[in-house]
Amino acid sequence: MMEKITDENNVLQMMEDLQENNLARQVEEGKGPRRFFIQTFGCQQNENDSEKLAGILLAAGFTQALDYSDADIILINSCSIRENADDRLFGHLGILKKQYEDSGRQLVVGVCGCMVTRPQLVEKIKRSYRHVKILLTPQQIHELPAKLHRVFIERKSALETSMEERIVEDIPQARERKFRALVSIMYGCNHFCTYCVVPFARGRQRSRRAGEIIREVQGLAAEGFSEIMLLGQNVNAWGLDSGHKALKFARSRGEAELLKVAKAELSPETFPELLAALAQIPGIKCIRYMSPHPRDFTAQMVSCLKLFPEVESRLHLPLQSGSDKILKDMNRGYDLESFRQLVNACREVRPELALTTDIIVGFPSETESDFEATLAAVEEFKFQSAYTFIFSPRPGTRAAKMPELPADVTQARFKRLLELQNALTYDSYKALLGSTREVLVEGPSKQQPGVYTARDHAFHLFNLSLPPNRDWEGERLMIKVSEARPFSAEAELSRVLSA
Numbered sequence: 001m002m003e004k005i006t007d008e009n010n011v012l013q014m015m016e017d018l019q020e021n022n023l024a025r026q027v028e029e030g031k032g033p034r035r036f037f038i039q040t041f042g043c044q045q046n047e048n049d050s051e052k053l054a055g056i057l058l059a060a061g062f063t064q065a066l067d068y069s070d071a072d073i074i075l076i077n078s079c080s081i082r083e084n085a086d087d088r089l090f091g092h093l094g095i096l097k098k099q100y101e102d103s104g105r106q107l108v109v110g111v112c113g114c115m116v117t118r119p120q121l122v123e124k125i126k127r128s129y130r131h132v133k134i135l136l137t138p139q140q141i142h143e144l145p146a147k148l149h150r151v152f153i154e155r156k157s158a159l160e161t162s163m164e165e166r167i168v169e170d171i172p173q174a175r176e177r178k179f180r181a182l183v184s185i186m187y188g189c190n191h192f193c194t195y196c197v198v199p200f201a202r203g204r205q206r207s208r209r210a211g212e213i214i215r216e217v218q219g220l221a222a223e224g225f226s227e228i229m230l231l232g233q234n235v236n237a238w239g240l241d242s243g244h245k246a247l248k249f250a251r252s253r254g255e256a257e258l259l260k261v262a263k264a265e266l267s268p269e270t271f272p273e274l275l276a277a278l279a280q281i282p283g284i285k286c287i288r289y290m291s292p293h294p295r296d297f298t299a300q301m302v303s304c305l306k307l308f309p310e311v312e313s314r315l316h317l318p319l320q321s322g323s324d325k326i327l328k329d330m331n332r333g334y335d336l337e338s339f340r341q342l343v344n345a346c347r348e349v350r351p352e353l354a355l356t357t358d359i360i361v362g363f364p365s366e367t368e369s370d371f372e373a374t375l376a377a378v379e380e381f382k383f384q385s386a387y388t389f390i391f392s393p394r395p396g397t398r399a400a401k402m403p404e405l406p407a408d409v410t411q412a413r414f415k416r417l418l419e420l421q422n423a424l425t426y427d428s429y430k431a432l433l434g435s436t437r438e439v440l441v442e443g444p445s446k447q448q449p450g451v452y453t454a455r456d457h458a459f460h461l462f463n464l465s466l467p468p469n470r471d472w473e474g475e476r477l478m479i480k481v482s483e484a485r486p487f488s489a490e491a492e493l494s495r496v497l498s499a
């Protein structure tokens, strides 16, 4: 039997139905609202998807559980980017199966996210994990109300998956953080890097309309958020969904158009123009974005860094490898020299820029000299920090068909890269010693009680002790950097900027 599918026009309608049905109470009358727990793996887009799943559940009358054991409905929002993610999902499902059998309760388990887009995994879940009652691809988030209805009211499983690509607005979002709001501005990716599963899991690139994004950010500013993080797998290709022609058009636009957007004489059509428009929203002090791709980084984006101080002073620009041969084998669409020119241009207009990156070690065709080119590039660019990954073959990708390098070779290279990068990160914190900086408090440190973590515009991480007289999360402070640590710096409070 077909499940009821929600389309973009009736998410809100469906939410109202759920509330009318008082879904959260229906099954166990008198026991209070049912509780949900969401476990999220993967990238920040997945985190934002989980905020939407939580938003829907809250709107339907459920309440948030503190952990697995306290929950009546558990959603696992999965990631598929590397192999160990698969193992982790099945490990979790095994534990939940036992919990389900032992508790005698009507525990509902759902699996969402990128792994649900892989037919073999879906089959395995259906075959071996019968306690899973809901399956939801990232393209189906808006179908959660319909699936809840099916499970809790019709008492049936909701396991149909679909990869239909569309953009659904107005899904409620339960924001996880008070200090920084995640805003997905585009979905999917068109690039097909040869190692990467994302275009298969998330589909082709599709951008939200500028007006919808601006409306969302205005709402966030009104709620008191001063910092936002724009998300997309290839975030700076926003607006260029239809390929080469669009890209050519984007490259032809420059500073003049940016200034027109800033004066509201033109509506944004490229990513830097979107940044220009968002920078004008009163209350928005810092706009972060993740991840831009070097191949779509235009001269207009460099102008944007020059003109709009609200655009963050961190540039996360994934290099992946320092060897032109490997970049070609990865289908990255740039070479080391063009990456260098980009970095130089950005540093010229924003000297305080902190450059961060992603690097993959052990791509199948990587030779010792290719790897050394990566080390040389890391040394040259002095990345403030880097996410370093060991190549993991992903089913369906071109690189998965290539013979893998021996694990000991990859491990040894990975260790060398990590040592070099760790030293650079430590140096970057030493360079801040004695400086005074504006930061936003993120929250209490997980390791040290009484200590808070905070970040500056360039995303450097600081630890500082603050008086216990208030909730500091989301406050802006001036701090003085007192001591460098390998991955952060200690700081002292100079002044509170926001009340």
Ligand code: SAH
Pocket: 081, 082, 195, 196, 197, 198, 232, 233, 234, 291, 292, 293, 318, 320, 358, 359, 360, 389, 390, 391, 392, 393, 394
């Ligand atoms: N869209 C972003 C990256 C998204 S995935 C971009 O193109 O920059 C985040 C990072 O995971 C990638 O930058 C890459 O370094 C790493 N990654 C992706 N697939 C991988 C794989 N199969 N093995 C190892 N690392 C991988």
Ligand code: SF4
Pocket: 189, 190, 191, 192, 193, 196, 197, 198, 199, 233, 234, 293
């Ligand atoms: Fe994956 Fe490449 Fe797309 Fe990034 S740009 S998501 S690495 S295919």
Ligand code: F3S
Pocket: 041, 042, 043, 044, 045, 046, 078, 079, 080, 081, 113, 114, 197, 198, 201, 202
């Ligand atoms: Fe993982 Fe999917 Fe994000 S594979 S990294 S959750 S896009």
